[in-house]
Amino acid sequence: MKNQTKIIAEKGIQELFITREFNAPRELVFRAFNESELLLQWLGGCDMTMKIDHFDSRTGGSYRFIHCTATGQEFSFNGVIHDVTAPERIIRTFEFEGLPERGHVSLETATFEALPDNRTKLTIQSVFKSVSDRDGMVAAGVEHGVTDSHQRLDELFERLLK
Amino acid sequence: MIAHQTLTPNGVADNFDLSRQAISKHIKILTECGIITITQQGRERYCFIQPQKMDEVADWLADFRKIWESRFDKLDNLLIKMQSKTDNDKSK
Secondary structure (H helix, E strand, O other), X not given: OOOOOEEEOOOOOOEEEEEEEEOOOHHHHHHHHHOHHHHOOXXXXXXXXXXXXXXXXXXXXXXXXXXXXXXXXXXXXXXXXXXXXXXXXXXXXXXXXXXXXXXOEEEEEEXXXXXXXXXXXXXXXXXXXXXXXXXXXXXXXXXXXXXXXXXXXXXXXXXXXX | OOOOOOEOHHHHHHOOOOOHXXXXXXXXXXXXXXXXXXXXXXXXXXXXXXXXHHHHOOOOOHHHHHHHHHHXXXXXXXXHHHHHHHHHHHHO
């Protein structure tokens, strides 16, 4: 069975959890989060390409990523890296640059847990400044999600029409 | 966006690369769903978000989850490639 992606966002709490298991040892999963050339291969959305402005992945480092949609829209994110403890933990801040005002920063903790049979459990906890910050972030993601699924639908139609 | 501050429909439009007409269409739909309400204050109309309504929208996290599912599917493929490379290196 495919590994399930779980998103937990309790009502009224400014926190969001993403959990997922992988059929790979945690050293590899950790590397995929921590090395630029690996990150580029999976973090972009379905219809988005991803660029790395910089990614200094170490305790005290920082990053800035840019997602570009097929229509040329750009969404940039940046943050500072509080802690990188290989292969178990990454703690960093996250800020979406597209908001009308600055300061809506969230704190992300990614935990990589070794499971039996060379499997890994990933938990990403995001703590936002407020519940509306969290809900706004999810809603912004949803806008892209809709574009994603529309594009997939288009691709399906194209295949059907051939 | 209006989760962070209350804006007029034109204020919302200023933040997007879309026509005012397109924005007003989106706002109309969101108003009909009850996700935002429009309040008249003096000469201006303001958009207010109704967060409790967002929770009621059927599985509001579904599309957000889809984005992460598609990322993690790609990551699965990458990990398979990385693993077979590690195995090859070992057998050398």
